[in-house]
Amino acid sequence: MPSQAMQDAIDALRDRRKAGASQPPPTLEERRATFTPGDRLYPMPDDVLVTDVNAGGVPVHWLAAPGADAGRVLLFLHGGGYEFGSLRSDGELAARLGRASGMRVLFPEYRLAPEHPSPLPSTTSWPHGAGSAPTRA
Secondary structure, three states, X not given: OOOHHHHHHHHHHXXXXXXXXXXXXXXXXXXXXXXXXXXOOOOOOOOOEEEEEEEOOEEEEEEEOOOOEEEEEEEOOOOXXXXXXXXXXXXXXHHHHHHHHOEEEEEEOOOOXXXXXXXXXXXXXXXXXXXXXXXXX
C-alpha cells in the first residue's frame, strides 16, 4: 500500500489526466516546460555555486556547495527518459547529493529525443571543456 503522500500524487495525476481527456495532447515543448519530477519543483539552494561551461558543444553545469572537495566529482545524469530533464527540473536533487557527499557535481545538459535520434549522454571520457578531470570520481 502506498504512503499517503504517494497516494495523493497518484490521485493528482489521475485527476489531471481526467481533466485533460477532452483536450488535445500538449506539445513536446509544453510538456518539457512543465516537467516536474515528483510533481513539484524545488529551487536550487542559495548557497550552491552554479558555474556554466561548454564541454565540446554540450552545456554543462558545475554545482558546488560550500565545503565541496574540488578533487572529487559526482557525475549527475538527470532522469526523464532522454526526453525530459534539465538543471531546472533536477538541479536541486543534484546539489543535495553533492552536498551530502562533499563533492562538486558535474551536470551535463545532454541532447534529448526526439530531436536527436541517439540522445545518450557520453560517459566514455571526461567531457572536453569541463575543466580538469577529478582526482577521484
